[in-house]
Each structure stands twice: as structure tokens, then as C-alpha cells.
Amino acid sequence: MAGLSYPATRYDPSPVVDLASKAERERLSPSALKAFFNESFVIPNPVVASDDGQSLLPYTGSDAAQITVGGELDKLANNVALGRDVAAAHWRSDAEQSLLLGEAVAISILRDQRATCNEPFSGFTFTKFDGTTITV
Numbered sequence: 001m002a003g004l005s006y007p008a009t010r011y012d013p014s015p016v017v018d019l020a021s022k023a024e025r026e027r028l029s030p031s032a033l034k035a036f037f038n039e040s041f042v043i044p045n046p047v048v049a050s051d052d053g054q055s056l057l058p059y060t061g062s063d064a065a066q067i068t069v070g071g072e073l074d075k076l077a078n079n080v081a082l083g084r085d086v087a088a089a090h091w092r093s094d095a096e097q098s099l100l101l102g103e104a105v106a107i108s109i110l111r112d113q114r115a116t117c118n119e120p121f122s123g124f125t126f127t128k129f130d131g132t133t134i135t136v
Contacts, residue, residue: 035136043069123136
């Protein structure tokens with residue numbers, strides 16, 4: 001019968017995320033980004049902004065050789081959440097729960113993305129905010 005098709009369901013896989021698109025990268029949560037990148041990668045030659053914010057200076061803290069992509073993504077997520085607290089838009093408990101909610105959403109999206117892989121794929125692996133490692 002021409003013209004008939006299956007209805008869309010909530011089980012349709014999400015479109016594949018285009019990491020070349022800045023807008024797509026900006027909407028990804030830290031959990032999703034950690035799944036795509038090597039979160040244990042140590043950032044070589046880390047830098048900080050100068051006092052006037054016009055240049056970058058070498059970071060010389062005692063932990064300079066231990067700064068990882070995953071750690072920086074976690075710090076970014078916490079800074080965004082706490083920024084909403086400072087703006088009096090949320091409570092601290094809201095910030096904590098928003099991180100967990102974002103992580104749960106990221107896990108769901110990654111699970112959908114995995115289903116669209118046409119080649120053998122062992123899954124996305126990353127460290128959750130509670131410190132446990134998960135493979136989706």
C-alpha cells in the first residue's frame with residue numbers, strides 16, 4: 001500500500017552529533033564530551049589568563065603536570081552550575097542535581113548514538129561525577 005509508513009517513535013535514534021559544528025559542541029554536556037575525548041589526557045603546558053585578561057601565562061602550580069581534560073571539563077560544569085547559584089537563579093542543591101540530570105541525559109543520548117554505529121564498537125567510556133567509570 002503506497003503512502004503508508006511507520007509512525008515516528010521515541011525509539012528512533014538521535015541524529016549523529018557533528019563535532020565539527022561549534023553549536024553542536026557547545027550544547028554537549030561535559031559527560032558527553034568526556035565520552036568523545038580522552039579524559040585522562042594530561043594537558044601539556046597549561047596556561048592561565050594574565051591579571052588584565054589580555055594574554056596567557058604559563059600555569060606554574062604544583063599540579064601543572066596533572067591537569068587532565070576530564071578534570072577541566074568537570075571544573076567547567078561545576079563553575080557553570082555555581083554561576084547560576086551566584087546569580088541567585090538556583091540553590092546549591094539545584095546545581096548538584098543539574099549536574100546529575102545532565103549526566104543522565106548524556107548517558108541516554110550516548111546510548112542512542114551507539115545504536116547508530118555500523119561498525120563493531122565497544123561503546124563510550126567515561127568517568128561519572130561520582131568517580132565511577134561507565135561504558136555505554
